[in-house]
Amino acid sequence: MKVSELVNNLGLKVYSGESGIDKEVEGGYVSDLLSDVMGNADTGMAWITLQTHKNVMAIASLKDLACVILVKGLEPDPDMAAQSDKEGIPVLGTSGQAFEITGKLYEMIKK
Template sequence: MKVREIAEKLELTVYSGHSGLDNEVIGGYVSDLLSDVMGNADEGQAWITLQNHKNIMAVASLKDLAAVILVKGLKPDEATMMHSNEENLPILGTDAETFETAGALFKLLHP
């Protein structure tokens, strides 16, 4: 499923990386530990996290993730959004909690 479709269905805000909205999402990964994501996330996953600093983009792009979804209404800062635009890797956001967001994404990907 494309990032664009997930953003629409889960009513996520698209903060940046609009050029990557056609990235294909093949799964999800939930973690706020960057080393855990570095070590264990897989290419093409959407990463759900509450971390919103610039380093999330380094991790997401190095791991070829499809998108980052920020929870709890957290917003990326300017530098993070710039990096997201450069890498064509969208940052999305929701006011929902991690549990609800992961559950909704799971249901969408595994109907």
């Protein structure tokens, strides 16, 4: 499934990194601890988090994640958005809680 399909089906905002909107999403990871994501997330995952700073993009890029989904209406810091544009890794947003978006995403992705 493509990032663009997540955006359309889940009504997500696209804050930045639109050039990566056709990336394939192969799973998801939910965490606000950066080392947890670094150690346990995998290529092609959508990362659901409330962290909004630039280091999120460093990790997303090093781990080749598909996109980042910010919860609770949070917006990326300007330098996070700029880095997302540079890396072509979309930062998306939902007004809902992590629990809700995770459940919906899981339903969409599970085969």
